[in-house]
Amino acid sequence: MENKLPAWDDLRVLLEVHRQGSFLEAGLQLGLSTSTVARRIGALEKDLGRALVHRTSRGALLEKEALELIALAENFEQALRAHRRDSGPSSPYAGRVRVSLPDGFMTAAAEAAARFRRWHPETHIEVISELRFVDLTAREADIGVRGGRSSSPVLIEKPMGDILPGLYASTEYLARALPSRFLGDGDYARQDFIVEDENPRGQGASQWLTQRGASRFPFRSNSLEARLHAAKCGMGLVLLGLGAEREHPELIRVGLATPLPGLRFYLTMHKDLRRVPRIRGVALALQEVFAEYFAAQAQVDARARRDNSRPKTR
Structure with a gap:
């Protein structure tokens, strides 16, 4: 596979590592964490397919190939500064x-x-x-x-x-599973629900639904597009922000005896x-x-x- 051209953002990090002699000092100069500096250098090494920097107890040591890139980065930096001078004062929003x-x-x-x-x-x-x-x-x-x-x-x-969520479903699903279009507090166990993957903090919508007796989750996805398509195909009730029917007229909001909690x-x-x-x-x-x-x-x-x-x- 052909090596990718290095990005200026990554070259700039390499240049600062060379000037400062360590990932820590380079990060302080650039306003980046040490881990972010290491990640940028790793991305540059991956793009070029070779090692460029070695971290030691004495600081960061650069390979010969890295010094060639340093010269390239310095030339680009000088050209960029000259361009900015010729272009007049830069906007604070640039x-x-x-x-x-x-x-x-x-x-x-x-x-x-x-x-x-x-x-x-x-x-x-x-x-x-x-x-x-x-x-x-x-x-x-x-x-x-x-x-x-x-x-x-x-x-x-x-x-x-x-965010005030509601439950939505297709006409086909409602005709088959919830013709009243109203979900009482004792109805959750008999319905299918489309939700995200479990929230790692333990506060996902599926936990709220489970507390009300829901146990049927035929489709889970972290992709909103996927959840919408599943709901439109009649796979179950999906959680969306109130007003979603304006953008998705194929889905109908159902009534709830107990409104969902906001987030x-x-x-x-x-x-x-x-x-x-x-x-x-x-x-x-x-x-x-x-x-x-x-x-x-x-x-x-x-x-x-x-x-x-x-x-x-x-």
Whole structure:
């Protein structure tokens, strides 16, 4: 397999390791954790197919091949600085912002990115759907949207609102298994449910359903797209945020005797990043879009509570 060309971000890390003589000092200069520096060097070595740096008790020692890359990186760095001087003062919004969110929030994140870039097209926004909490303390992402709080003293968190879930199913499934389109507290054992994989923190929706007698989970997936398709194929009831019927008219919300509990989400970032203009701006755009979403969801919830005040029959 042909070796990949090295990325500038990785070359920049190698250059700083060469200048500082250790992964620790290079990380301090770049604002990265030692583990992130090691991971970047490992990625560079993998792309090139050979070892470049050896960590010893005396620091980091570079191979001869690495010194050739150092010369390349220094030439590129000088050219980049010259270009910036010729282009005049750079915008404080120029650069990349990396955002980590759960799968179901990708549309909202894209909307926030589009709004922000209308005013600041020099900002490049990278939105990542991840199944784990990225390490914001190690700067694996600049902004995280999380369904839970952190205990880290270096992170700041802002409550964004509560996701209010509902249960949805296809017309075919409801006609076959729940013609009343209403789920009483004693009905869960007789229904099929489509859920995510078990939440590693033990707080997933399947635990709430199990507490009410649910035991039939014919389909589990961490992919929202897969869960939606399974529900549309009639495999069972799926958990979605209230108002999902607007985007997925093939699915019908069922009435619930006991509403599902909401889950509070937080916008989280490293406290050292809150004054970086592009990161602060993207965070504000995310807050704006999510505020609109939560307001619309509250209206749907109010209607749902009125509709669920008595069982529905057909």
